[in-house]
Amino acid sequence: MTGHERTTTVGELPTPEPDGSRLPAALTRLVWLLWVVSCVALVAQSRVGGAWDLARVVRVDGLTVVMWATVTFFSGIVHSYSRRYMAGGRTVDHFFARVFAFTLVVMVLVAADSLVVFGVSWLAMGLLMADLIGHVDGWPQAGAAASLARRYFLASSGSLAVGLSTLGWITGATTVSGVAESIGTAASTPVLFAAGALLLAASIQSALLPFHTWLLSSMTAPTPASALMHAGFVNAGGVLLVRFAPVVTVDPGVMLAVAVVGAASALGGKLLKTVRTDVKAQLGCSTVGQMGFMIVQAGLGFFAAAIAHLILHGFYKAYRFLSSGSQVANEHPDASTSDGSTGPLGTAVVVATALAGGGLFAVLTGKGTALDSGLLLTLVVVLTVLHATREVVAHTTLPAAIRYGVVPLVALPALAAYAIVYRAIDGLLAGLPATGQPAELTVIHGLVAVAFVVAYLAIERGVYTRSRRLYVALLNAGRPPTDTLLTNTEEYDEY
Structure with a gap:
């Protein structure tokens, strides 16, 4: 039997009958x-x-x-x-x-x-x-x-x-x-x-x-x-x-x-x-x-x-x-579809929001304020905010003024909420052995961080798309x- 041989009914799924399995x-x-x-x-x-x-x-x-x-x-x-x-x-x-x-x-x-x-x-x-x-x-x-x-x-x-x-x-x-x-x-x-x-x-x-x-x-x-x-x-x-x-x-x-x-x-x-x-x-x-x-x-x-x-x-x-089912659509792109670019002003907004987010996280959690692995944790936060805000700026069809104004107003409170959750869980795990000491920062950590940032920015800029071999x-x-x-x-x- 194939999809062409059956009758398809589009509509709301039935509510389970009361006489069915309990x-x-x-x-x-x-x-x-x-x-x-x-x-x-x-x-x-x-x-x-x-x-x-x-x-x-x-x-x-x-x-x-x-x-x-x-x-x-x-x-x-x-x-x-x-x-x-x-x-x-x-x-x-x-x-x-x-x-x-x-x-x-x-x-x-x-x-x-x-x-x-x-x-x-x-x-x-x-x-x-x-x-x-x-x-x-x-x-x-x-x-x-x-x-x-x-x-x-x-x-x-x-x-x-x-x-x-x-x-x-x-x-x-x-x-x-x-x-x-x-x-x-x-x-x-x-x-x-x-x-x-x-x-x-x-x-x-x-x-x-x-x-x-x-x-x-x-x-x-x-x-x-x-x-x-x-x-x-x-x-x-x-x-x-x-x-x-x-x-x-x-x-x-x-x-x-x-x-x-x-x-x-x-x-x-x-x-x-x-x-x-x-x-x-x-x-x-x-x-x-x-x-x-x-x-x-x-x-x-x-x-x-x-x-x-x-x-x-x-x-x-x-x-x-x-x-996920609601995200599947059969449609053609139109003039209102964003081309994925941010422009100079959009880039400035994204970078400023990411840096402000990293600073806010460091202030609220105390991580990233000393010369230890907390710096790398804050770097991860900055890159995450950078990616999220760039997606919003580049792939929404709202007017530029609204996008640029809303991005920091949404991203920074969300990051503050994350920091609060982190502090709460940190308190709950306080009694667990060996969970409260950050790793010592080494030269290798620095090299990994540099490689990570370079690769991350290359992905964000789409550099990898120029290589057909890499794509395959x-x-x-x-x-x-x-x-x-x-x-x-x-x-x-x-x-």
Whole structure:
């Protein structure tokens, strides 16, 4: 059957009938109840402080409660959205069961103190997400994408198991907190090996280059599952590095490696996005880049900034995926379409806003005011504001006077809000070991910063578009395996 042989009805999706399955409604209410409980725990933790231990298996601290509140909120949105989106599907109960199980597993992961529980939760999280990617039974491309993702996630779990086993052997501890207390400051070879294994596990799970293929192949997942994946699942790499901060901060070389890996993915994801034409693939490449920024912040020693980034990125990316259908349009460009240029005045406004944003961030957070890695964190903020404001100035059709006046009025308060979120999360993570000390600034950090700025500005100016070879290389690098691709609309409509 093809799309030409069926009757297409355009209109509002039906509301689920009351005599249908009650599981979606029940799980939706339950996940929102979990969100309320998580918010109560967040408030209590912010007032009381400390950590609540349960039989050396679970440890509820500032990171736990902030991630509980975040994950359950995203899950509640996905559950509510899916009740209409998945209405009428034969496997709707199966879908909701997987999404709810995924939510519970992530809640266990961020609270796990036992090394075994942490590792098993990490594995279960990956297997559940692979099942969601291949949710549609009988769809060859979905099955191939799920199989590819499953292999990546098993590799990530294997790397994590090696790292956790090594840490347990070195310290004799069986808990995350025990490892933190026993690891000391000696950068022995086994500790460095364990840190490398943890970084590899985080890189695969967060779809950093060159492990981004599974993410770009996952477009067969139902849109709500994609939203949960990009808003929650890929953030696990940041959570892993924060949990094991005493391990990755034991040697400056490890922290530098973390920052370099993140910077490469941040730039690579931005480059890959420029050559993609479909909405969901662009969002996927954007996630690769944003996860790179998250890892950079962890590599600079600003773990609270990494958590703030993953939370705010989660809100943004969940919205973008759930609204992705409204961004698809068949239309011709007209005279009102912006040509993407900013002009001298627009460039001046963009640069001034970015510099003012960096200064505001430094004043509100105290980062970037001393000769340490806070300078690089502030640089990341400046480049982010530079990119966002340039997009607004160059790609909107409002009169120039309105654009130039509104950009700083919107960007600077938004940046102030980000700084406030950062300060709040920094306070919640204050009790976690090794998360409050910025990395020492070295010459290599300076070289990485210079290379990053040069590459970033070259991308913004479109210098790379002059090379046909580079364009083809980017297309190939961002192209998922053939067996996960759809070749025509009828194949998509069939399933």
